[in-house]
Amino acid sequence: MSTGGDGAAGAAEDEQLSLLRAVVRGRRPAPAEGAAEVDPVAGVVLDVPLPHLDRVLDYTVPASMAATAVPGVRVRARLAGAEVEGFVVDRRPSSDHEGRLQPLRKVVSPEPVLDPAVLALARAVARRWAGTTADVLRLAVPPRRAAVEVEERPGPPAGPVAAPAPGPWAQYAGGSALVARLLAGGSPRAVWTALPGAPPDDWAGALAVLAAATLAGGRGALLVVPDRRDVARVDAALTALLGAGRHVRLSADDGPTPRYRAYTALRRGRVRVVVGTRAAALAPVADLGLVVCWDDGDDSHVEPRAPYPHARDVLVERADLVGAAAVVGSPARTAAAQQLVATGWARPVVAAREVVRARAPRTAVAEDDGRDPAGPGARLPASALRLVRESLLAGPVLVQVPRAGYLPATACQRCRHPARCPRCSGPLALPAAGGADVAAAPVCRWCATTAPAWACRHCGGRALRALVVGSGRTAEELGRALPGTTVRRSGGADAVIDDVPAAPALVVATPGAEPVAAGGYAAALLLDTWALLTRADLRSAEEALRRWLSAASLVRPAGEGGRVLAVGEAGLAPLQALVRWDPAGHAERELVERVELGLPPAVTAVRVAGPAAGVRALLEAARLPPSTGVLGPVPAQGRRWATGGPVALRTDGSAPADDAPGAQQVLLRVPSADARALADALRAARAVTSARKEPAVRVQVDPLDPLEGW
Known part of the structure; x- marks a missing residue:
């Protein structure tokens, strides 16, 4: 182990400072406190991101802290002249450091919040992502809320959990066997391709069955989903199947106090099932038997703070560490998930083709005619408008638009060069109605500067044309083309809508912000498919297919009249995979290409x-x-x-x-x-x-x- 703080020199300096302060204040210095009689040395991991301090530091445990400075509690200790917070990870009778150790300064809370299994996982994650243990623990353990620690919280309902029926898993080859193995305490690993079609929350109910089977088998379950809407859906499904009080939700969107309350309930072992967003992958679940990552291709699963782990890979690491079952599920399939199948780490759980055909909407591709999208009435092909008009007679219609805003990218009408901000050279956008009229002042998307007197630096032209049409302009065009129709917008600067009624309406949404329609959408229109496919991103093809499948999964099955129309080039592989509803085949080809490259x-x-x-x-x-x-x-x-x-x-x-x-x-x-x-x-x-x-x-x-x- 390493010395705590500055070692003997630091301890001597501490004593000198204490004496100096006492003299200045006119008081006698308090006598130095003796060390604890049993295990007087504490190993501490400090909340310091410096890589060269990523190790356990040894400190002396004062006698007054002997009963409270136990492994897992928050403490304060001196390091380089400052007090730093950290966690006690062990207590020992001696240290291998030759010299005098500094004493712990304070036990912040007697609540042991750091689970030994979480510490082991944090170290594994830090090693896997070339980070520090302190960075990972900062993601894993939420900030303290003192009031929560003294709350009297009831335990879960008495009695065992009944073994659930396979339910939706009976539709998949190997689905019933997956549930049975979890009930028996097994540790299967699966990559699950979820079926499309109504009911749109069928996937949440399927995850609840897996959690219930694991809990009935005597182990805990951890479910990680991309965002708060998905947390709410799985939360409702778990409550319906398990009853109230048998699980918690762990999400930053719930606020710091509810999050800490859920965390302490898990740490104390009061509940053993949790659903949450990416930080929940590090949650302290007792007797962990199952980890699940839903929609692993969603960018929300990637932690934006060091060491930048992906929730799917953290859960894979955790499953290997504790021998738990693991399920990676989505309507689509990423190349990373396909890699788990290709290496034999997981087995695919998919439905037979006849079941997929029965559940999927009828899907087709309409070739884009290439007309100027800024022209009045030229936004949609005739087949797309016809689909919308016919489907509105049966219910709501979803229109997916890749970009938010009105006209998020513009160009000079005369020379076609992209319009740039005269201040910072950022892209100019038209944030509201006004179209290509120069009177509608463009705004820079980078510095928010308005450019009412904009002129093209190449030809001097002052008129603008659209390069990209956003959801706002799309909603406006559809409203003009279909007068009297209710038009709703979800995503971007507008509030994200969680669900819409079954009444006829147009719902214009950006990818990931599609509301769930009661009874499913009558149809879905996928616009500007080129915008997703031409992104400068290694994952552009798989990400485009994932977003299309997620939207199309909200549409009624073909047998109930559900239809999906994508506007784009029909020969492209991702669009062909969409028409065939074959995410697994597309993922296999993606992986083969990446192996070659x-x-x-x-x-x-x-x-x-x-x-x-x-x-x-x-x-x-x-x-x-x-x-x-x-x-x-x-x-x-x-x-x-x-x-x-x-x-x-x-x-x-x-x-x-x-x-x-x-x-x-x-x-x-x-x-x-x-x-x-x-x-x-x-x-x-x-x-x-x-x-x-x-x-x-x-x-x-x-x-x-x-x-x-x-």
Whole structure:
């Protein structure tokens, strides 16, 4: 173990400061308190993000804290002249440090909030993503709420949980067997392709059955979903199946006090089932028997703070660590999920083709005629308008538009060059009605500057045309084309609608903000498919298909008249997969292509970005595996500052390491078998460069888009 704080020198300095303060205040210094008689040494993990301090530090336990400074509690301890909060991880009779240890300063709370299993997981996650244990614990343990710790909370209802029927799982090959194995205490691993069609919350009920089967088998269950709407759906399904009081929800959207209350209920073992967003992947579930990640392709599963883990991969790591069952489910299938199947780690759980055909809406592709979208009435092909008119007679119609806003991207009407802000060169948008009329002042999407006197820097033209049409303009055009029709908007600057009634109406939504319609939508129209497919992103094809399938899954089955029409180029592979409703086949082809190209998830990629001196120092200090391929360094062109846009600042007002002008980035790639070796090498190098006070850099293992900026 390592010495606590500054060691003997620090302890002596502490005593001198105490004496000095006592003299200044005219008081006698309090005598030094003796150490605890039993296990007087505490190992502490401090909340310090510095990589070279990512270790357990030893402190003396004062006698007054002997009963409260137990493993798992929050404490304060001295480090480099300041008091820092941390967690006690063990108590021991002695330390291997030669010298005098500093005493703990304070037990913040006698509530043990850090579970040993969570600590082990935090260390595994820190190693897997080349981060620090303190960073992971900051994600895992919510801030303290003292009032919650003294609340009297009732336990779960008495009596065992009844074994659930397979329910929706009977529709899938291997579904009933999955439920049976969970009931028997087994640990199956599955990649589940959920069926489309009404009822739209069928997936939430299916997850509730898995949780109930695990709980009936005597173990706990952990369900991770992308956002608050999904949490609410699974929460309702769990309550309906298990009854009130047998589970908790763990989401930042609920607020700090409810979140801490749910966390303490789990830590105390009062409940053993939890549904939540990405941070719930680290929740302290007792006797964990099942982990579930729903819709793993959703960007919300990626933690934006260091060490940037993906909830799916954290759950995979956790399942391996404790021997739990694991299910990765979605209407679509990502290449990463397909990798789990291809390596044999998981088995696919899918429905037979005849069942898929019975549940899916009738899907077709309408070729876009390429007319100017700024022209009046030219937004939709005739077949799309005909579908909308016919389907409105049977119920609500969903219209998915890739972009929010009115006209989020514009160009010069005369020369077609993109319109740029005269102040920061950001893209100009028209935020409200006015169309291409120059009287409608464009606004910069980066600096929010209004440019009423805009003129094209290339030809001097002043008229604008649309490059991209947003959900606001789409709703306006559809309202004009279908007078008297109710038009609702969801997503973007508008409030996200959770559900809509079965009455006829047009619902214009951005991807991910589609409301659930009572009884399912009569039809869905997927506009501007090119906008999703042409994104500069490694995952553009799989992400486009995921968003289309998620929207189409809300439509009634074909037998009930449900129809889906995508406007785009019919020959493209993602659109063909949509028409055939074959996400598994598309994922297989994606994975094969990535294996051939040496791209994730076939390999492990790490992006190192920051000041050029910091990147160079880290690479020089790292003992990279021989199989490592190094691309770069190149300028960090994926950041907004490189194109004249604003820089997102830290809370202290300084620029992030990889957003400062002159920043560079390097991409490291290794075969999956050497992923651990690469992460270990980078962790060790970060500790060295941190101790040397080299410029800090950002290290991201398996980022969503490893080729960003290339």
